[in-house]
Amino acid sequence: MEDYVFAEFKNVDDNELGLFAIFDGHLSHEVPDYLRSHLFENILKEPDFWTEPEKAIRRAYRVTDKTILDKAVDLGKGGSTAVTAILINCKKLVVANVGDSRAVICKKGVAKQLSVDHEPRKEQKLIEDRGGFVSKFPGDVARVDGQLAVARAFGDKSLKDHLSSEPDVSMEKIDDDTEFIILASDGVWMVMSNQEAVDCIKNVMDARAAAKKLTEEAVAKKSSDDISCIVFIKITLLPALLVGLFS
Template identity: 75%
Template sequence: MSSNQILHNNKGSSESVEQGKMKVGSGAQEAGKGRSRMSENIKHGYHLVEGKMRHAMEDYVFAQFKEVDDENELGLFAIFDGHLSQEVPNYLRSHLFDNILNEPNFWSEPESAIRRAYRITDSTILEKAAELGKGGSTAVTAILINGRKLIVANVGDSRAVICKNGVAKQLSVDHEPEREKKVIEDRGGFVSNFPGDVPRVDGQLAVARAFGDKSLKEHLSSEPDVVTEAIDDQTEFLILASDGIWKVMSNEDAVKCVRGIKDPRTAAKHLNVEAISRKSTDDVSSVVVRFR
C-alpha cells in the first residue's frame, strides 16, 4: 500500500499529524490522528487495513483540520472506497474537497455547493476515463464547520454514523440497487438478483450511486444525499467507515465498539479489528471524530 493512499498532511492543517504504517497478520495497515485548534476537545483518528480480496488496497482516507482564517476552521473527513480502481478514489482524495471549497457559495449555501462539486468532480472523472480507467468509487464526506455544524454527503454504501448520548444515528444513505430499482430501470438499466449474489446494476455493480464507472453511467447516479447535523453537548463522536465494516456490523455494534475508547485513532483501529474478527474480508477503513 502506497503512502499516497492517505492525504493527511500538515499543510493548511490545524495540528501536526501522527501517522504510520504497520503490518499485522497478512493485512497492511495505516493510521494517523489530529486535533482541532479551535476546539481542543475535538480530535480525529483513522485506521485502514487491506483486506483479503484478490486486488490491491482500494480504500482511501482524507482526514484533516484546516484553518481558513482567524475565525473559521473546517474539519474535512472522508472515506473513498474504489471498485476495479485505485485511480478514481485517489483522484477523489486529491480533488473532491478542493472542488467543494472552491464553490463560491460554499459558506452561504454549503449543501448546494457540495452537490454541485460532486457533479463537477464526477464529470471530470468521466472525461479522464482514458487516464483513470473504467472503475469507480463510493464516497462519504463530512465537513465540520467551526466545531458546531456537520454536513455529511455520500454516494454508495460507505456510511456515516453519529453517536449522541449513546444512541447511534445514521447520517448517510446506503445506495443499494434494489432500493433504486425503478430509477435505474427508467434510465434503461436493470437490477439483477441472482441466487447467492447481491442485487447489482446491470448485473455488475452492487451500489446504485458512485463516481466514475463510465460504462454504467447512463444507469448510475453520482448525486449525493446531503444532511446537516448540529453538534451539541450531547454529541459524542462520528464514525465514517467503508462497507467492509458495515457488511458485518450494525450501526449500534459500531457505536458500542468504540464508545468507551477516548483516543480516536485507537477507536478506529479497534473498530477495524472487530470487523476482521467477524470475518470481513474486504478492505476496512474508518475515521473516528471525537467531540468530547
C-alpha cells in the same frame, strides 16, 4: 485494498474546517485517489459553500464526476463510492455520500445514521427508468446491470447512463450530547449495525485506538471486504476533536 481515507484540519478566513472522507474504489485505485486529491478542493471552491453548503456540495460532486468521466482514458474504467464530512467550527457537520460507505454519529450512546446506503434494490425503478436493470443471483448481492453493487458512484463510465453520482446531503448540529462520529467503508457495515459499531468503541477515549478496535472487530466478524474507518471524538467542554484513522 482500494479504500482511501482523508482527514485534515484547515483554517479558511476566520473559520476552522475539519475535512474527513472515505473513498472506496472498485476496479482501480485511480478514481478514489483522484477524489482524495480533488473533491474537497472542488467543494470549497464553490462560491456559495458558506451560505448554501448543501447546494455547493451537490454541484461539486457533479463537477468532480464529470471531470472523472472526461479523464476516463487516464483514470480508467473504474469508480468509487464516497462519504465526506465537513465540520465547520466544531459546531456544524455536513455529510454527503454516494454509495455504501457510511457516516454514523453517536449522541448519548445512541447511534444515528447520517448518510444513505445507495443499494440497487432501493433505486431499482430509477435505474430501470434510465434503461438499466438490477439483477441478483443466488449467493450474491443485487447489482446494477449485473455488475456494480451500489446504485450511485463516481466514475464507472461504462455504467454511467444507468448510475447516479448525485449525493445525499445532511446537516447535523454538534452539541453537548455529541460523543463521536464514525465514517467507514462497507467492510464494517456488512457485519455490524450502526449501534453495534457505536457500542464497540463507546468506552475508548483515544480516537486512533477506537478506529483500530472497530476495524479489528469487523475482521473478527469475518468481513470479506476492504475495511477503512475514521473516528473523531469530541473533547468535552473544549472546541476540539481527537481524530483516528485506520485501514
